[in-house]
Structure formats: C-alpha cells, structure tokens
Amino acid sequence: MTILVTGGAGYIGSHTCVELLQNGYDVIIADNFDNSSPDVPERIARITGKTPKVYAIDVSDGPALERVFTENAIDAVIHFAGLKAVGESCRIPLRYYRNNLDTTLTLLETMERHGCARIVFSSSATVYGPKNGCPYTEDMDTSATNPYGWTKVMIEQILRDYCAANSGFSAVLLRYFNPIGAHASGLLGDDPNGIPNNLMPYVARVAAGQLPKLTVFGNDYPTRDGTCLRDYLHVVDLAKGHLSALEYAAAHTGAEAFNLGTGDGVSVLELVHAFRKVNGVEVPYVIGDRRDGDLAEVYANPTRANDALHWRAEKSVDDMCRDAWHFIQTRVAEG
Numbered sequence: 001m002t003i004l005v006t007g008g009a010g011y012i013g014s015h016t017c018v019e020l021l022q023n024g025y026d027v028i029i030a031d032n033f034d035n036s037s038p039d040v041p042e043r044i045a046r047i048t049g050k051t052p053k054v055y056a057i058d059v060s061d062g063p064a065l066e067r068v069f070t071e072n073a074i075d076a077v078i079h080f081a082g083l084k085a086v087g088e089s090c091r092i093p094l095r096y097y098r099n100n101l102d103t104t105l106t107l108l109e110t111m112e113r114h115g116c117a118r119i120v121f122s123s124s125a126t127v128y129g130p131k132n133g134c135p136y137t138e139d140m141d142t143s144a145t146n147p148y149g150w151t152k153v154m155i156e157q158i159l160r161d162y163c164a165a166n167s168g169f170s171a172v173l174l175r176y177f178n179p180i181g182a183h184a185s186g187l188l189g190d191d192p193n194g195i196p197n198n199l200m201p202y203v204a205r206v207a208a209g210q211l212p213k214l215t216v217f218g219n220d221y222p223t224r225d226g227t228c229l230r231d232y233l234h235v236v237d238l239a240k241g242h243l244s245a246l247e248y249a250a251a252h253t254g255a256e257a258f259n260l261g262t263g264d265g266v267s268v269l270e271l272v273h274a275f276r277k278v279n280g281v282e283v284p285y286v287i288g289d290r291r292d293g294d295l296a297e298v299y300a301n302p303t304r305a306n307d308a309l310h311w312r313a314e315k316s317v318d319d320m321c322r323d324a325w326h327f328i329q330t331r332v333a334e335g
C-alpha cells in the first residue's frame, strides 16, 4: 500500500514515515522543506533501510501535486504539511491561512481527480478553544484563539463537508496534544530553526548549554504547582497512531475526530524536573510572566482512540526526556 505523506520531512511526519516503512508501507514524501531539513529522508533511510520517494514540492502547487498522483498509485494520504507556530500566525495570518488552507484544498481536488478517498489529517488540541473544560472529548464544540488554530478548525470543517458530499470518502481527524521526544536512534527529532517556542526543545537546548536558561511562563495558575499542565506524548507513540488511523480509514467512511494524548496533565516544572533527573543534567530556569493565550490545563480524554483505533500512548515522560536529550546530544556531536 502506497501512502503519500505531505510534510513528511517534518518532526511528526518523519517519525511517521519510519513507522510506515517499518510496517511494510511504501512511502512518498511531498515537502517543500520550509521547516525541515532536506537530509531527513536520508536519515529515515538509515533507520529503516528503505528509501522513501521524495518530491520537493509545495503541496499547494496544483500541477506539481498532479504529477505526484500521476506517477504513483496512491492509496491514502497523511496530511502533515502546514505552518504551525501560534505566535507567528498572529503576526502573518494571511500566510497561515494561504498555506494551510491551500495545501488542503489542492490536495483534496487532486485526490478527487485520482479517486483517492482516504486522508488522515493533523489536527490539534487547539481546536477545543478556550471555553471547554478538561479532559477534552471529541464531541465538544470547536473554536480557536489564533489564526493557526482557526486553520485547523476550518480544515476539519472542510473535511466534514467533503465527506458529507462524498459518501465513499474517509477523513480521520487526529487531534494531537503535545508531542515531544525523539526517535531512539537520535537521528530524528524536534529541531526548530532559531530559538524554540515550545517547551521541550527549549529545555533541551538549555541543558546543552546553547541557551542560558528557561523562563517558566507563570507559576500562578490554578494547578498543583502553579505552572500549566499539558498532555505530553512521545512522538513515536503519536506516529504509530497514524498507522491505526489508516486502518480505521480503510474500514470506515465519513469524517471522525480522535484525540491522541495520554490523558494525563504534566506541569512545566514536573517536566523540567523529570528531564534533570533522567538525564543527570542541570536546566537553569527562572519564573517569568504568563504567556499570552496559554490555558492553565490542556489534556485529552483518549478513550475514543483507545477503543476505536486500538491505539494507546505507551511511553513515559522519562522516555520522552531521555530521547529528547539523546537527540540534541547527537545533533551537537554532528556539529
């Protein structure tokens, strides 16, 4: 079975390509490397012994995408390609709407022309918006507080509308919570350009001495230690969820959303302390102001994914910390 993975050179996409290749799928990556390195496919090949086919294209480029579908018999698509930085999306909203919506629309139109009727989409816990209480369940209303989040809400709606009009089509909407960690090989991980926005890559770079200290954004939230709770899950567990979603898509039609999370909230300080303890390193930090837009707690009820996808996050916070540290050490050693 041949799977087109848009954004397959990115953080979650690359780990998913590994799982796909290791489970007998043929993989085609379509990525413009806007936020990833062109050496990622070669790293995937080093891990799996199999080389994915790569198209260095913008997924919103219709003729280029048409060529991918003409040259290959694609059974299903996993659609990761998109821009994902919340703060940046507030500064340059049009770029986010243009990129995230155009890629999806172009993809769906091309899939339609070629009779490809299965898609797994990277949605996000951000679609639960600011009003729902945790744990989040998939039947809750969706909304957003920033352009990035709105693109996810809108794309979910586009996929629902498309499924309503096309009874044979299947769309699995995976709402990721907070993926962290890295591949155990140290060859793949979260490697953002510039100063990281997200907690784990920031912590790892502080521990490696590349940044002086972490600022913890607020310790006056109504949580057990005053810092925000998030549902961190290992990126390899998340990647495996996509294989479960592909199986689900093969057996069902229509659009359905699933939370991919552990169901547990872990605080910022708990994560920092776990990282220090597991890896035996210092992570200097100071307490700073709250970051605009942060919610006190975000965690999933993952029951639907556990039951219907037969998927469960298995790796621990310690595993996530160990693998994130191994990845950054490997990066440092590579120069």
Ligand code: NAD
Pocket (backbone or CB within 6 Å): 006, 007, 008, 009, 010, 011, 012, 013, 030, 031, 032, 033, 034, 035, 036, 057, 058, 059, 060, 079, 080, 081, 082, 083, 084, 099, 103, 122, 123, 124, 125, 176, 177, 178, 179
């Ligand atoms: P990433 O930035 O590492 O990967 C996205 C990939 O898509 C990159 O390789 C980038 O070059 C590519 N891309 C972007 N626009 C493209 C375009 N127009 N054409 C071709 N390629 C394009 O991000 P990630 O963390 O792997 O996230 C993957 C998906 O999951 C994104 O849609 C993101 O919004 C979603 N998501 C991520 C998180 C998270 O915490 N990482 C959480 C929820 C949802």
Ligand code: UDP
Pocket (backbone or CB within 6 Å): 178, 197, 198, 199, 200, 202, 214, 215, 216, 217, 218, 227, 228, 229, 230, 268, 291, 294, 298
């Ligand atoms: N966070 C922090 N310092 C940082 C980056 C993040 O204290 O330098 C906190 C942030 O306030 C949030 C948690 O870590 O409570 C997770 O943030 P991240 O940006 O990784 O994920 P998201 O906010 O999207 O859930």
